[in-house]
Amino acid sequence: MTPFAPQVNDFQHSSNTYINREISLLEFHKRVLAQSKDSNHPLLERLNFLIIFSRNLDEFFEIRVAGLMKQLDLNAITTAPDAIPNEVVIEQISDIAHEAVDDQYNTLNNILLPQLQSYGVRFIQYHDISEHHKEWIKNYFFKQVQPVVTPISLDPAHPFPRLVNKSLNFIVTLEGKDAFGRHIDLAIVPAPRSLPRVVRLPDELTNGQEHYILLSAIIQQHIDDLFPGMSATGCYQFRVTRNADLTLAEDIDDLAVALKDELSSRRFGRAVRLEIAHDCPDFINDYLLEQFDLDPIHLFQVKGPVNLARLFANFDIPELRFKPYQPIVPKALRNPHQIFDVLSKRDVLLHHPFDSFAPVINLLKEAAYDPNVLAIKQTLYRSGPDSEIVQVLAEAARNGKEVTAIIELRARFDEESNITVANILQEAGAVVVYGIVGYKTHAKMILIVRREGEKLKRYVHLGTGNYHAGNAKMYTDYGLLTTNPDICEDVHKIFQELTGMGRMAKLKKLFHAPFTLHAQLLQFIEHEIQHAQAGKPARIIIKVNALTEPKLIAALYHASQSGVKIDLIIRSICCLRPQVEGLSENITVRSIVGRFLEHTRVYYFHNAGDIKLYCASADWMGRNLFSRVETCFPIEDKKLRKQIIEDGLLSYLKDNTRAWELDNNDQWHALQAAEGEESYIAQQHLMDERIITPTA
CATH class of the missing domain: 3.30.1840.10 (Polyphosphate kinase middle domain)
Structure with missing residues (x-):
């Protein structure tokens, strides 16, 4: 046990040191809503952000508010680290949500819909119906609705x-x-x-313009x-x-x-x-x-x-959308038939959606038809029955490959879809495992076993995001393709852990939840504390979707007090309060909300110059670290490590246009380029970089 462990365990959070997670999540939804008012976005993209806010708020009430109300119905005392009573949190949520919903409808009615009308697009509500609409509406009602x-x-x-x-x-x-x-x-x-x-409405009623009437x-x-x-x-x-x-x-x-x-x-x-x-x-x-x-x-x-x-959802005007972006296939992988040869020589890093997801699908396709491939193992969290990956795995099973799929049936709101995926693969002859009861399998792993001469060689893909081609066009994620023997052996052991009943696997390169990841993260933070106390440079950069785990937050506070510079890039929930004198003045927190949903998980520890850099499927949340199967994998190739540090971390810390910063009063502030300062958008930079200089 490290010297810091007792201090972490003894740290008592309160509302002064721990921001309520539900309020923090609602604040993220408000940052999404704010994009609908940003005139720098194309008009239909602004409308899309408004719709995303609606969907987010639906789920927020279905899951988060529902959980609080259930606790209230049971007279349960809150166990949240902030210790704010459930009834108080519900009241705060109500106040914030009502204000946000009023803002949403004001934006829709007074900004977006009027601007759409200037492009000939109109949505007719009950109070907008005119006399020349009524006969057509009558016919539609009696023929299509009343029955x-x-x-x-x-x-x-x-x-x-x-x-x-x-x-x-x-x-x-x-x-x-x-x-x-x-x-x-x-x-x-x-x-x-x-x-x-x-x-x-038919063109004869609208002079060819796009007019829609609501069913209501x-x-x-x-x-x-x-x-x-x-x-x-x-x-x-x-x-x-x-x-x-x-x-x-x-x-x-x-x-x-x-x-x-x-x-x-x-x-x-x-x-x-x-x-x-x-x-x-x-x-x-x-x-x-x-x-x-x-x-x-x-x-x-x-x-x-x-x-x-x-x-x-029924119309589209291209000039009112983001300019289309075609993801780049790295030059080394443009011939899919050479993918095994390429990976035998070097690791390849994919940064979606800037890099195409096609190489991942191509790897599976090659494996499905290559007579030397003996086995394919893969985790599936969200994919969908129409996914090309699911079809390729089914074809591989029909071709006699030993296909094993670890399907997480409990991926929220994808449960029914995942049951269908399981049935498709089982009917094709694949071995389907549902993971571990009580632990969601959230790790993103592919393992391919191929006979090469007299030996068996393994090929692995590890990712921060789901095996979903649609998501790969909208979410930022990293994927590592490697044949590193130690990493491949670790992945093999985790698959055995998921399908068998053996002891916890002892891994060489990877850390995995719910076993070693949390303790290792605390140890990495402790090492930075020791470096700072010894007068050496000490820095931590963490990019995740959410930060809620109390012990990690306590450790980061202690690191800040010890002089460690800490930059946190947190998309949504952040329960840590930055910039508090004597507690967290060395910590900055920012959130990037842009064209793509930020989804990468990257952990950077300076380690006195011997940098430790990891990508992972896990956020810094209790559920990820203790109730899910997650993987955290090292980036050891110096070129790839530099790429992630520059593109995935420093670039986002440089963003002065799509970034929001959290202050010590729990308020998020949208950043703007200072007068005379050039606007910098990290996501746009990564797109432009690949268009101008295609990935080698």
Whole structure:
């Protein structure tokens, strides 16, 4: 045990030293929303950021707020390091979220939609319907909508229905009697999920411009036609968000079967948020809150569609998008048939999306058809049944290769897709393993075994991101292709660990969670402390998606107090408070929010000049370090190490346009180039660098 370990264990966090993780995550979502107001982005990209914010906020309520409300329902005392009571956190979240949602709809209604209209693109809501639209809307309603709509009256025989998570619904106030002579005051109209949320109007009504009408407007226009003989005095759209987290017992017999059973409950979990039209009367708001067992702080009245995530996907104007970027295939890998020869001689580093994901797929394709390849092993966290990688693995199995796939069925919101992937591979003859119950397999590894002469040689790919070609075009990630014998042996042992029941593998080069990674990170930090105390240069640069693990934060505070310079590039959650005198004045925290989602995990320790540089699948979070199988791999080739330091770390520390900095009052500030200073965008620099000087 290092001398620092007792100090880390004894460090007591409070709200002064530990930022609440839920609030920090919500602040990240606000940074995404801020991009929708940035006029330097093309117009449709700004709209896309607004939609991403909606999706992020949906998941935030489905998982994070739902978890807090569950603890509150159970009267559980918070165990969070900040020690802020759950009810206080929920109130703070409500205040921040309401302000952000108001900002979102103000941006949509007063900035983005008017600007879209100047390009001939218009979205027609109920209050926008004009006379010359009405006949077409009428025909569409009776032919396409009415046959599949099921109005539900609310009376003793028709209690309030169970409504699906995030579904679009209408609550209707009525006057008059129904066919049976009953006075019905209220009804619910669920919008059919099978119908598109926006419909393009024909050119003859729009002079060829792109005009769309919202499904909600069509239903509202003809709401009376759903209740013959009665009058609708009001019609208000609403949407309920529910707890979508899954809970699986540790003693299950079959993970796939248990997961299928649990998935069905996700649609009807406990309500956590109610979104409703801003003009809905108070008595309707109160009625719905009562039905969903929600307090008023969970009510969001919005001036526009209650579900933005399903809108605005039916059109595209190229000049309003980012200029297309074609990822570069490194010169050494442009002939896929030579990939084994190339990797036998040198390691290759891929930096997505600046470098193409094609070499990873090509490696698997070559392995699938190469008669000398005997076995392929791969972890799959998010890939999708239509993924080319899944199809290649299935083909390799059909070709007689020993294919083993470690599929993490519990990758959140991809559970059903991953069950389908498992079935595809099993039917092709692959061995499918679901990982370890209680530990998500989050590591990104490929191992290929090839006979070369009288020996067997291993080829490995290790990555920071998922094996998902779509994500590789939008997320920044690193991938290392290597035949380093020690690394290959380590990967082999981790696969054995995942498929067998043996002891913890002893590795030579890699660190892995939940076994050695956390302790090793603490040791690396301690070494920097010792160097600083000895008067030597000491520096740490960490680039991860999130930093929440209390002991690592305590260790970084101690390193700062010892004089270690620490730069943290954290995309989303950061529970460490920087720039606090006497605690963290040597720590800076920044977040990059740009065209691509920052996803790389890179750990840099100066180590008195003998630099230690690692890439990893793990963020610095408790779940990654103690509840997941993760890999952390060294970058030992000097050229590749220099490339990561310059492109993946220093370049991002230089960014003065897409970077945000965290101050000691928990406030994030968008950076701007100073007067006379040239604007520098790290992601743009990496794209330009490859276009001007193609990767060797």
